[in-house]
Amino acid sequence: MYLASLGKLALGSRLKALSDHFYGAADEVYRTLGAPIESRWLPVLRYLWDAGPSTVTDVANAIGQTHSAVSQLTDKLVRAGMVRRRRDPADGRRTVLALTDKARGALSTLGPIWCAVRRGVNASLDEHAAHLLDAIAACERALQDRPVAEAILAEHAAIKAAPLQIVPYAPALRGDFYRLNAQWLERHFQLEEIDRAVLSEPERHILQPGGAIFFARLGDEVIGTCALLQESPGIFELTKMGVDETFRGLGAGRRLLDACIAEFHRRDGRMLFLESNSRLQTALRMYQKAGFVMQPSVRPGSHYERADVYMIYQPQT
Incomplete structure (x- = not known):
């Protein structure tokens, strides 16, 4: 595989390729089983399901995406009838996102599919699934301590100075x-x-x-x-x-x-x-x-x- 030959230089591209593969697999499963959901919707819908009505900022911070990305996804979910925007009862100046009845009904039927997803990932990846999740968690912690762009720029400065x-x-x-x-x-x-x-x-x-x-x-x-x-x-x-x-x-x-x-x-x-x-x-x-x-x-x-x-x-x- 060409990207593998580039090592860390193509880390983002390889992760994107893996991400696209998993998104595609999940969408194929949802379509085959008639689930009214898309894989890219899951982080927002699942967070609102677990946490209740929340602001775009709260959702973005929770799922590790940018405010802009969550806002754009919210627009799609609103058009699909899965999410609605409403004024926060506790603070009328804020807008919060809430699941619609359609979304709650859809999510309530997905338990067997999510169980199959967990089992299927384990069956496909074997012990690599646990290693991958542990590695992702470790990377997330490391990036919180030192963002990768900051580290790269520091190394570039050191290379130019050497x-x-x-x-x-x-x-x-x-x-x-x-x-x-x-x-x-x-x-x-x-x-x-x-x-x-x-x-x-x-x-x-x-x-x-x-x-x-x-x-x-x-x-x-x-x-x-x-x-x-x-x-x-x-x-x-x-x-x-x-x-x-x-x-x-x-x-x-x-x-x-x-x-x-x-x-x-x-x-x-x-x-x-x-x-x-x-x-x-x-x-x-x-x-x-x-x-x-x-x-x-x-x-x-x-x-x-x-x-x-x-x-x-x-x-x-």
């Missing part, structure tokens, strides 16, 4: 080298045998032949990597460039590219080239801005099945 550092390879970063490259390769293409070999043993395949590997670090997060592979004396390949999709837009890719180019010059390299794919237009534009020039054909003897772009670094003098 210094972006370019650091050389260290054995402790071997796993990050594999992770960052496998992420984009598996998303756009597939891991080829040469990729698995290089990513699994970067010391053997990149460092020992005279290459270099750099990483972009943002605070405690390793967010990107790029390698300079020496193919032969003075001939280098820019390779294994990858930036964590979560942290794109911070300039890590260009900083890594600049670090590799600077290392190429420091070593008095004679030629620097790269191989890529025409689907990666954002990366190709970055390479061109850095001085790489597109070649008319693929590189002879390329090791990569996916490579249909060959570029050579030609610094402007």
Whole structure:
């Protein structure tokens, strides 16, 4: 499932999909059994059934929806003859919502259906139903203590304030080298045998032949990597460039590219080239801005099945 691959980034979308599924299932049950109710009506109707006449604000606070959402739903319920607005006998300045006789009659027949809903959810979800309800309750408590928008904005401020550092390879970063490259390769293409070999043993395949590997670090997060592979004396390949999709837009890719180019010059390299794919237009534009020039054909003897772009670094003098 695509949304699942996005993790917390798509949390709201996944919850909405689940919500729509449960709403749809309940509506199908109500229609099949001839119940004169819609699933989205239940929170308001059930609260008024249990609490008695209440203001829109009271209902909204009780069921965790906005005042506007409850007001709009109330309009539908009034048109359906399920709810009426009336002046509060205790305070004529307030309007309260009350169930109509039609609503009371409908709700009084729903006991067997609600019992079936509880049993059906348990039968469908098994032990996951209890875990889900416990998790929802825990999330609700946590959100009361700290609203998620507030937490996200604070984290964004911390990310923007954290210094972006370019650091050389260290054995402790071997796993990050594999992770960052496998992420984009598996998303756009597939891991080829040469990729698995290089990513699994970067010391053997990149460092020992005279290459270099750099990483972009943002605070405690390793967010990107790029390698300079020496193919032969003075001939280098820019390779294994990858930036964590979560942290794109911070300039890590260009900083890594600049670090590799600077290392190429420091070593008095004679030629620097790269191989890529025409689907990666954002990366190709970055390479061109850095001085790489597109070649008319693929590189002879390329090791990569996916490579249909060959570029050579030609610094402007």
